[in-house]
Amino acid sequence: MNLIDLSKRYLLNETEHRVLECILRAVEHGDAKVNIRAIAQQSFVSTTTVIKLSKKLGYQGYSDMMYSLRRHSEAERDAAAGIDLTSILETVDTACIEAFADELLRCRNRCIFIVGLGFSTIASSYFMRRLATLGILAYDGAPVDMMRGGNEPSLTIILSKSGETRDLVDIALHAQTLHHKLYTITAHGDSTLARMSDNRLVIRTGGSVAYNVPDFFIGRTIILFEYILSRLVDRLQQES
Numbered sequence: 296m297n298l299i300d301l302s303k304r305y306l307l308n309e310t311e312h313r314v315l316e317c318i319l320r321a322v323e324h325g326d327a328k329v330n331i332r333a334i335a336q337q338s339f340v341s342t343t344t345v346i347k348l349s350k351k352l353g354y355q356g357y358s359d360m361m362y363s364l365r366r367h368s369e370a371e372r373d374a375a376a377g378i379d380l381t382s383i384l385e386t387v388d389t390a391c392i393e394a395f396a397d398e399l400l401r402c403r404n405r406c407i408f409i410v411g412l413g414f415s416t417i418a419s420s421y422f423m424r425r426l427a428t429l430g431i432l433a434y435d436g437a438p439v440d441m442m443r444g445g446n447e448p449s450l451t452i453i454l455s456k457s458g459e460t461r462d463l464v465d466i467a468l469h470a471q472t473l474h475h476k477l478y479t480i481t482a483h484g485d486s487t488l489a490r491m492s493d494n495r496l497v498i499r500t501g502g503s504v505a506y507n508v509p510d511f512f513i514g515r516t517i518i519l520f521e522y523i524l525s526r527l528v529d530r531l532q533q534e535s
Contacts, residue, residue, distance in 0.1 A: 319428055322365055393526060396523055396529075400531070403431045407434070408435075410454065411454035416435065418517050418520065419454055421517055450475060456500060459483075459488070476493050476494075482499070
């Protein structure tokens with residue numbers, strides 16, 4: 296369920312968008328019972344506004360909406376559980392994926408940095424927005440002067456097909472000085488960025504897009520992000 300797509304499809308105003316964001320967050324966290332009054336309080340509206348939103352989205356009422364959204368969320372998680380990672384990753388390292396989900400959970404109250412250049416910005420922007428649906432703050436496209444350590448080091452995720460882009464290596468070096476955990480998603484497990492990282496995920500890919508050869512790096516990276524998010528949601532459900 297994509298908050299932005301739903302907002303555009305149903306022409307939601309700012310208040311309705313805020314209420315729906317609160318509802319989707321509760322659903323994705325796996326909250327068993329979400330009281331309409333709790334949703335209203337969290338989004339600073341009346342229960343009447345919540346009911347009107349449910350009808351605007353095509354449901355009979357609040358209970359019907361929550362039931363449908365839960366079923367949809369469960370179906371998405373079941374689909375994610377059925378993904379064959381061998382078709383996405385060059386080396387399926389389950390421990391690394393689980394560690395990635397653990398790091399996202401550990402840093403959920405800090406700013407997580409997701410950095411990519413060129414076509415990789417498509418995936419970095421996508422992941423940032425998906426994390427936002429879970430209430431996790433992330434920033435995509437982090438230039439060096441925007442990096443900050445704070446009292447508690449955070450997580451920096453680098454997306455680089457080659458693993459050798461000089462600007463990204465510089466950002467990785469700066470992240471290390473701030474004692475950030477560094478994760479790299481790349482097509483080359485022996486690249487500079489891969490060797491610098493605490494953990495790396497290697498994506499199978501085609502040739503260079505410059506030569507009109509099919510390139511699956513970005514698409515498979517997004518699929519990988521969805522799988523990692525499914526593991527993160529499982530952890531959030533266990534907490535609730």
